[in-house]
Amino acid sequence: MIKLLGKIPKNICIAVSGGADSMAALNFLSKNRTVRVLHFNHKTTYADEAESFVTKYCEEHHHKYTIGYLREEIPNGASKEDFWRKNRYNFFNKESDGLPVITCHHLNDAVETWIFTSLHGRSRLIPYSRDIFIRPFLLTKKEDMLKWCYNKGVPFLEDPSNSNTDYMRNYIRHILMPNALNVNPGLHKVVSKKIKNSFNEEHEKCM
Numbered sequence: 001m002i003k004l005l006g007k008i009p010k011n012i013c014i015a016v017s018g019g020a021d022s023m024a025a026l027n028f029l030s031k032n033r034t035v036r037v038l039h040f041n042h043k044t045t046y047a048d049e050a051e052s053f054v055t056k057y058c059e060e061h062h063h064k065y066t067i068g069y070l071r072e073e074i075p076n077g078a079s080k081e082d083f084w085r086k087n088r089y090n091f092f093n094k095e096s097d098g099l100p101v102i103t104c105h106h107l108n109d110a111v112e113t114w115i116f117t118s119l120h121g122r123s124r125l126i127p128y129s130r131d132i133f134i135r136p137f138l139l140t141k142k143e144d145m146l147k148w149c150y151n152k153g154v155p156f157l158e159d160p161s162n163s164n165t166d167y168m169r170n171y172i173r174h175i176l177m178p179n180a181l182n183v184n185p186g187l188h189k190v191v192s193k194k195i196k197n198s199f200n201e202e203h204e205k206c207m
Contacts (some may be wrong), residue, residue, distance in 0.1 A: 001138040002028055002148055005128055005199055012134075013038050013101045015092060016065075018050040021104040023057075023156040024148040026136060030063065037065035038095055040088045046159055053157050066095045081167060089133075092110065096132055105135045108142040111191045112172045115180055125191070128199050138195050141188065 002024070014029060016022040016037045029035060039054045041047045051067060058065040067093035074083050092101050110126045117124040128135055137145070149156050165171045181187055 001140075001144055002137070003144075004136045005139050005195070007135070008033070008102065008134065008136055009100055010034060011099055012036075013092070013096050013099045015040075015088075015101060015103045017159070018053045018057075018150050019159060019162075020156040021106055021137075021142065021145045023154050024145040024152075025102065025104040026063070027152055027154045028070055028148060030061070035063060036099070037063050038068070038092055038101065039065060040068045040091050041070065042084050042088070043070040044161065050157055050159070053155075057155065066094065081091055081169065093132065097130070100134050101132050103135050104137055104145075105132055106137045106140045106142050106145055107188055107192060107195075108173075110138050110195060111188055112169065112177065113133065114191050114194070115176060116168070116172050125194055127197055128195075128202070139192055148164040 006031065010032075011034045012029065013036045014026050014179070016026050016039050018039070026035065026037065032150065037054065037058050039051060041051045055065065055067065057063075068088075070087055072083075072087065074080055105126050113126050114123055126135060126138060128138060149153065161167065162170060163174070165174055183188065
């Protein structure tokens, strides 16, 4: 079941990669909202395929969309993941036209981030919102995003780099997470509770 955290405006942009998470979010949110898709081409070997897929889907479903492209070379010694993230978010900021941008981070992402930051001595949750960005799916498990796609017939792509454990996020996902869940099978519930408490505290401050 897809669970939403907070209220989502009627007019939004959605960051769509073509993967199951963002395609489920696009299908879910476009039912009763005006959406514009933002897709960023990272210029990897898979990127053009993803761009073509997202473009075709948007045109078939009459979604407005904007495509961004990586224009810079990755500096020597720089983290690919950090460099891509910086350029991707710069594109989202530039092309949002002041609308909120929905990113499709889910509960599994939140758990992985919490573990990663905890191992570096300062545990951190993925924030529900920051600047123009809203992350309403932080209480939804990855498996529920996949179920939505399968049950609703929503197509998606699988980025082949997702299995490459040279990337830290994949190393945590494929190597650390199974072992962490052996230690605490209820880890998703632990982090879900932390997310809810953080969300409630932030909104109480705004009242």
